[in-house]
Amino acid sequence: MILDPTAYPIDHVLRGAPDAPALIERDGGLSFVEAEQAVARLAGWLAMQGFEPGARVATWLPKTRVAALMPLAAPRAGLVHVPVNPLLKRAQVAHILADSGAAMLLTHGPRAATLEPGDVGEGVRLFTEAGEGDALPRSAADSDALAAILYTSGSTGRPKGVMLSHANLWFGAIAVADYLRLTPDDRVLAVLPFSFDYGQNQLFSTLVAGGAVAPLDYLTPRDVVKAVARVGATTLAGVPPLWTQLLAATWPEEAVAPIRRLTNSGGALTPRLVRGLRDRFPAADLYAMYGLTEAFRSTYLDPALIDAHPDSIGRAIPFAEIMVLRPDGSPAEPGEPGELVHAGPLVAQGYWRDTERTAQRFRPAPGWPCAVWSGDTVVEGADGLLRFVGRDDEMIKVSGNRISPQEVEEAVLAGGEAREAVAIGIPDEAQGQAIVVVLAGDPAVEPALRARLKRDLPSFMQPAAYDWREDLPRNANGKLDRASLRRALVEAGCDKDMTR
Structure with missing residues (x-):
């Protein structure tokens, strides 16, 4: 052409x-x-x-x-x-x-x-x-x-x-x-x-x-x-x-x-x-x-x-x-x-x-x-070919879909089951990345949270795992420390049950 x-x-x-x-x-x-x-x-x-x-x-x-x-x-x-x-x-x-x-x-x-x-x-x-x-x-x-x-x-x-x-x-x-x-x-x-x-x-x-x-x-x-x-x-x-x-x-x-x-x-x-x-x-x-x-x-x-x-x-x-x-x-x-x-x-x-x-x-x-x-x-490279190194932003990509962590977090918090939430993408061989949500609250409400999100979010935005904690870490400015959470999950390989 x-x-x-x-x-x-x-x-x-x-x-x-x-x-x-x-x-x-x-x-x-x-x-x-x-x-x-x-x-x-x-x-x-x-x-x-x-x-x-x-x-x-x-x-x-x-x-x-x-x-x-x-x-x-x-x-x-x-x-x-x-x-x-x-x-x-x-x-x-x-x-x-x-x-x-x-x-x-x-x-x-x-x-x-x-x-x-x-x-x-x-x-x-x-x-x-x-x-x-x-x-x-x-x-x-x-x-x-x-x-x-x-x-x-x-x-x-x-x-x-x-x-x-x-x-x-x-x-x-x-x-x-x-x-x-x-x-x-x-x-x-x-x-x-x-x-x-x-x-x-x-x-x-x-x-x-x-x-x-x-x-x-x-x-x-x-x-x-x-x-x-x-x-x-x-x-x-x-x-x-x-x-x-x-x-x-x-x-x-x-x-x-x-x-x-x-x-x-x-x-x-x-x-x-x-x-x-x-x-x-x-x-x-x-x-x-x-x-x-x-x-x-x-x-x-x-x-x-x-x-x-x-x-x-x-x-x-x-x-x-x-x-x-x-x-x-x-x-x-x-x-x-x-x-x-x-x-x-x-x-x-x-x-x-x-x-x-x-x-x-x-x-x-x-x-x-x-x-x-x-x-x-x-x-x-010296051969003129480009190679991808990594993303500088916090986007999560699941099955080719670019997902805003904040949009997932807003949906998670909308029902009041958790006090705070941070959505993180971790490497996943089948989907590219999988969404793990770290939450502050009582894990007993997780079944209700999962059921609600199944109604409210498309399939590619569904969290694959939840990590419940008493409190979430903050940095010196009082903001949620997303970087440390992401680093800890990725280094640990996220041993959460990804099949639930």
């Missing part, structure tokens, strides 16, 4: 041959010409609602046809799409609706039934199905216009909305289509949420290359294996915990044969996982990638290098300007740890209605008036 330096409105990604498949569904799906017509009519329905230009429209959906089309239809109608992770529960959805100032929420009956009075604020229109309107032509929006807000947790506080322009989404789509060498005969099994930048880009990059996307909601790894065989998937994207599950599954030859590429992000591949995937899928190219929502994707490792460098995150992707900088902003030397800083057209527009946190993360860098300081430490 030619890397055209021109940005187009994101709804122009439908570039495949008219009769070629764009979406593959159990009932047959849509060709590119049918998908274009469906996007046009869905955009027309949105326009009928009378929302102001730039209004935020939220979706909280499983992987339905509408969920795949709305990221294109909303921008075509001059609106800003706010996809909500389908795994989130009503409290998280209510926060995103309020924070984004959404004008509407499109969901479906089962999820709508879980909402309580006040979750959908005054003036927010609730729909449980989408309609059709007069077809709208392709957008002529400015490439810098806001197209989407993706919510991601911060190291403190509630999830924050990352503002993405048409150009951010477009350049991300063609960059990935280029380095993955996607072609019109590719069939991509989309198992990741469309609310996840990795999952949404998989949709866009496949379509701009003229390939077909097969959306899949799955319950077990076996569902993924069967879907690969059913649709003849050539491409499968995942995060490390999913690869661990898939390697434990039985793969018949008809499921292994069509796969020509595997892509990983949302956590580092371990040498063990690399060996397992190369053994299971010997004919497939394996792409290790690194990124963050604020700048989408930073690096990828050429598959030809993965066997010799399984711990590397590679080099910059097309359109990404990558720097490794010391705290004073000067370039780190090869072999010297530094912060990964990302500049260029993939850098988002900041955090929605949050100038303070925008100023902390989006700052000047050498030669660039605005860059994303990732908070992640990397080392560049």
